[in-house]
Amino acid sequence: MAAVVATLPPANFTSNQSSCNVHNHHFSAKVTFSLFYTVLLVFGACGNILALCITFQRRKKKLNSTDLYLVNLALSDALFTLALPGRIAYYVLEFNWPFGDWFCRVTAFVFYMNTYVSIYFMTCVSVDRYIAVVRIRHPGRTRRVSCARAVCALVWFLVFLQTAPLLLRPMTRRMGDKLTCMEYFNFEEIPKLPYLLLVACVLGFFLPVGIILxxxxxxxLKLCQTAKENPLTVRNGHHHRAFTVILVVLLALLLCFSPYHINIVQFMVRKILYQPSCREQQAFKMSLQVTVAFMNLNCCIDPIIYFFAFRGYKRRLLRIFRNSGSMATSSTAKTPSESNSNSQPPGSSSV
Known part of the structure; x- marks a missing residue:
């Protein structure tokens, strides 16, 4: 329930909705969001599909628990990009949804399911790295692949239960001659909604961030202790890699997800304390569009986590770019000789 409430789209919070129109979009917003989600589609799809291809090419080496969490993270991001063409069309048509209410529900479901699947799997990666480094003598069963598979299935199942209600309610709303999607929701139908949203933000974001911290x-601390006891052990890079992975995960969470959840918390506190003015509602609506865009940026940042966390991913990625660069160079080198040979008249010979 917590994640469901956190995923509800923004709404007119006053009972007299006609007195305050928060649906105020400008041409600059149309252009900005259209370009942003187009770039997101290209880089997100390419980065995550490439990560999945590189991972499953390692036939000789089995996936460990960390790899399994990262594969699920890449799969979630790749599926998320399937919802982006609809959003791009929505912004190009000046915030007019042409695909009907059911497709809007599916888009909202995919959007917010990816959000919390990403957060939970980032938390799983961090806990897994913690067990591998700090609890190295007593890892128990938590790092077994079978256990990791069960955790992955549990994460998908829980997030599905939390976001599935988005498929059961209308997500579109007629605003004049336009049909908006994921823009408004009648919050007045749900009592105590501000309190539920606060609980949702705590369970869905702030608690995982606390665990990762x-x-x-x-x-x-373990890295510093090991460096004092045996400096040679630190040189193998195992602890440093775990430290870097969690640092990148933490930065990704703070950059992508914290603006959205902090924005929700701030406005819900105002809603509890007093009735926000029309100007405050309009500012919240605009800031929510920007923070949701930052939140969706995670599908492009997650490949950076793969770069540091996947064993052999960096080497294989650099090899791909090196091979493509050498092919381009060789084809360029052949061009002058081929042109010279083609420029000679028939029957002529070189001296």
Whole structure:
């Protein structure tokens, strides 16, 4: 329930909705969001599909628990990009949804399911790295592949339960001659909604961030302790890699997801304390569009996590770029000789 409430789209919060029109879009917003989600589609799809291809090409080496969490993260991001063409069309048509209410529901479901699947799998990666480094003598069963598979299935199942209600309610709303999608929701139908949203933000974002921070601090302390006891052990890079992975995960969460959840918390506190003015509602609506865009940016940042976390991913990625660069160079080198040979008249010979 917590994640469901956190995913509800913004709404007119006053009972007299006609007195305050928060649906105020400008041409600059149309152009900005259209270009943003187009770039997101290209880089997000390419980055995550490439990560999946590189991972499954490693036939000789089995996936460990960390790899399994990252594969699910890449799969979630790749599926998320399937919803982007509809959003791009929505912004190009000046915030007019042409695909009907059911497709809008599916788009909202995919959008917000990816959000919380990403957060939870980032948390799983951090906890897994913590166990591998800090609890290295007593890892228990938590790092077994079978256990990791069960955790992955549980994450998908829980997030599905939390976001599935988005498929059961209308997500479109007629605003004049336009049909908006994921823009408004009648909050007046749900009592105590501000309190539910606050609980949702705590369980869906702030609690995972707290867990990741604890893992980050513990690994840092372990790294310092190991460096004092045996400096040669630190040189193998195992602890440093775990430290870097969690740092990148933490930065990704703070950059992509914190603006959205902090924005929700701030406005819900105002809603509890007093009735926000029309200007405050309009500012919240505009800021929510921007923070949702930042939140969706995670599908392009997640490949950076793969770069540091996947064993062999960096080497294979650099090899792909090196091979493509050498092919381009060789084809360019052949061009002058081919042109010279083609420029000679028939029957002529070189001296």
């Amino acid at each position: 604890v893992c980050y601090v513990q690994i840092n």
